[in-house]
Amino acid sequence: MSAPQLVVHRDKELMAQAAAARLITRIVDAQAARGSASVVLTGGRNGNGLLAALGSAPARDAVDWSRLDLWWGDERYLPDGDPERNVTQAREALLDRVPLDPARVHAMPASDGPYGDDVEAAAAAYAEELAAAAGPGDGGVPAFDVLMLGVGPDTHVASLFPELPAVHETERTVVGVRGAPKPPPVRISLTLPAIRAAREVWLLAAGEDKAKAAAIALSGAGELQAPAAGARGRSRTLWLLDSAAASELPRSLYPPATA
Numbered sequence: 001m002s003a004p005q006l007v008v009h010r011d012k013e014l015m016a017q018a019a020a021a022r023l024i025t026r027i028v029d030a031q032a033a034r035g036s037a038s039v040v041l042t043g044g045r046n047g048n049g050l051l052a053a054l055g056s057a058p059a060r061d062a063v064d065w066s067r068l069d070l071w072w073g074d075e076r077y078l079p080d081g082d083p084e085r086n087v088t089q090a091r092e093a094l095l096d097r098v099p100l101d102p103a104r105v106h107a108m109p110a111s112d113g114p115y116g117d118d119v120e121a122a123a124a125a126y127a128e129e130l131a132a133a134a135g136p137g138d139g140g141v142p143a144f145d146v147l148m149l150g151v152g153p154d155t156h157v158a159s160l161f162p163e164l165p166a167v168h169e170t171e172r173t174v175v176g177v178r179g180a181p182k183p184p185p186v187r188i189s190l191t192l193p194a195i196r197a198a199r200e201v202w203l204l205a206a207g208e209d210k211a212k213a214a215a216i217a218l219s220g221a222g223e224l225q226a227p228a229a230g231a232r233g234r235s236r237t238l239w240l241l242d243s244a245a246a247s248e249l250p251r252s253l254y255p256p257a258t259a
Ligand SMILES: O=C(O)[C@H](O)[C@@H](O)[C@H](O)[C@H](O)COP(=O)(O)O
Pocket: 042, 043, 044, 045, 046, 047, 074, 075, 076, 086, 149, 150, 151, 152, 156, 157, 158, 159, 182
């Protein structure tokens, strides 16, 4: 697992714009190398802010949108089209404005779909979809080029909350979550093993309310108490912060350029 790298931007708007530019380049490089790219989106304000910034980025259409696989790190288990669903918000922020191949947009199941209120069955179905897309030796999930995660003030990532059952999962790649402290309570989430299968994991943390979470997660806390600490990529773990979210980091962790 890669040690975390940090980049601190002036404010959350610039962080979103810079992260969007970074994502465009990463996708373009993956498509040039392998003919397609695979990205995991996150819900939340920072994730949606990045998508909105990407939509208005000058280089937006350097991406071949028809050869991009999109997955989700977590989803609120609500009816299809519910405004609180991460996929609904992603569509509004960007996805409905770019020519994606609908067959390559892998939304997590909705609560009014075939699994009804059986969120574990819905999670198992998504795990099967991931496994079907995985390559030999990928371990049940595709080798995502970039997996993005917003970071909660309590250090949660996806719907993995400190000390709750889902963060303890070591075998399954996708689980159902009930009783999530962040509403809505019922969710579907990738697990840490699935997150750690990604080539690169990018954690997005902007705002004063993330300062403590970033400091805890980056100062050696365990992943059960601080799930963000367990979100590591196989070849890269990148924390994208704004100055407010970085304000409580130990000086030793500050990137040299911002010392
Ligand atoms: O479904 C969700 O709510 C998100 O996936 C969640 O993990 C989010 O990324 C963090 O809570 C940060 O959210 P903000 O960026 O809005 O602070």
